Amino acid sequence: MSEITLNVKGMRDLLRSESQKKVEIEHMARSVAMKYGFQEINTPLIEFSSVFEKSLGQNSDIIGKEMYNLEDKKGRKLTLRPEATAGIARAVASNGLEGSGDYRLPLKLFLFGPMFRYEQTQKGRYRQFYQINFESFDTPMPESDVELITVAHTFLKTINVSIDLSINTLGDKQSRNAYKEKLVSYLSKFMKDLSEDSKKRLNSNPLRILDSKNPNDMKIILDSPKIVNYLTKDSKKYYDKIKILLNDLNIDFKEDSNLVRGLDYYKDTVFEFKTKKLGKQQDTILGGGRYTDLVNIFGGKQLGGIGWAAGMDRLIEILPKTEQIKPRVSIIFLEKYRKEAYRLAYELRKNSKNYFVHINFTADMAIEKQLKKSSRLDSEYIITIENNNEAKITDKFKKTKIFKVSSIEDIKKIIF
Structure with a gap:
């Protein structure tokens, strides 16, 4: 490995x-x-x-x-x-x-x-x-x-x-130049106490010292001149x-x-x-x-x-942890009705906007086993195809309706 x-x-x-x-x-x-x-x-x-x-x-x-x-x-x-x-x-x-x-x-x-x-x-x-x-x-x-x-x-x-x-x-610019002069003059008195980064910045970019997170620098900065007085x-x-x-x-x-x-x-x-x-x-x-x-x-x-x-x-x-996306509908079917199931899934996905349409690929399993597997996904609806003309729609409350597989518009009205 x-x-x-x-x-x-x-x-x-x-x-x-x-x-x-x-x-x-x-x-x-x-x-x-x-x-x-x-x-x-x-x-x-x-x-x-x-x-x-x-x-x-x-x-x-x-x-x-x-x-x-x-x-x-x-x-x-x-x-x-x-x-x-x-x-x-x-x-x-x-x-x-x-x-x-x-x-x-x-x-x-x-x-x-x-x-x-x-x-x-x-x-x-x-x-x-x-x-x-x-x-x-x-x-x-x-x-x-x-x-x-x-x-x-x-x-x-x-x-x-x-x-x-x-x-x-x-x-x-005029305000900053006047302020920098006063700030450098003040900070120079504490040269030995400043952090190494602040010592480097004193002449090149003294304003950045005000943003220092070093504890010693922060104490020194407390009484430093304030820019509002030099505007x-x-x-x-x-x-x-x-x-x-x-x-x-x-x-x-x-x-x-x-x-x-x-x-x-x-x-x-x-x-x-x-x-x-x-x-x-x-x-x-x-x-x-x-x-x-x-x-x-x-x-x-x-x-x-x-x-x-x-x-x-x-x-x-x-932000709070997001929940895993749950399918709006899961489609399970017997192997010999794979064509009808795939076509139904395609049509529903094409018209479902942002809903998740899940289809079970392991159609060689018994319907009961497929139902048990799909139930773990917590789908809102399960569509079962056990013959080539019927789609049985079951909701979370175990209520069931049966439509022709080809009745896409009727199925959409129930699911979406």
Whole structure:
């Protein structure tokens, strides 16, 4: 017997229950997308490495140590996508979607699919993982930001997940530069106490230190300067309007001055939805924010955007276990009536929409044994064919009706 071949570390098989929950989540996301006017898009799993190097930031963890890179036969550098927003922005630029043809501004797009990051695996965190992305491209305005937050809120409520919303602003460029100067000055006083990762980030990307999960870093961060105190007049006005609009919609939120998100393209608004069902290490189930230059850096027009990504794997873990699909009807028959049984099954499946029609292939067994086997499937109805002209329909209450096998419409009325 050959040795069992295992899957690659961090790449898991989604079996029946998980796959079923994934389909249900995608269905609910599509329903929300339709209500808000989002159109589905699919981008390649592999992009040129430069797509992510240009957009995610050279100092981000993804670029530094998490990307799956490869070269094709002509030596071109390619990457398995670690996130979707950059690829969507690249698609907008590549296809000239900035307000042309069927794509009018605001350009609202959504995507489902797998992403790949070489990171430490643990429960709820995988090297191949699945995301739902919603992105809206248009001139930056608070109303657009709040709409995307509302879309996320509606989606999570639709799948019945208990959530807490946190928001923050990273301000405009002038605000961030003023804040970074004060933050670096403050953190430099604790240089010897910072984690090694935070020491590296101090001069390259100090805002990311605010997101550190290191206990010592978290203590130091508690008394650090807050970006809201360094916002320009315009940035403050923008952020205040977002809070007003959220309050108008009765969407509860809290302000988190340490919320920065992990990618360099975020500007101004950032937000996260968390749940208490997964523990603190995996409590963020959806996050996003505003960006300004993504379409432009890929050769498109200067076009702002805001978007979010939800972790499908964590949503799958939260949702209750699904039941195995039960047949609506099971068909059993004597071997000499196989032709009639197969034809009946074909006609019922053709007209049954989403119902499961089961047919027993072991027709060489006695009818009694077939009935016992089919009863384990817990079918709503059992059709027994013991002669070439009759189909006996028995429901769960043992009530029986008999029709001609050819009376498909009459049989459908009983079963469906």
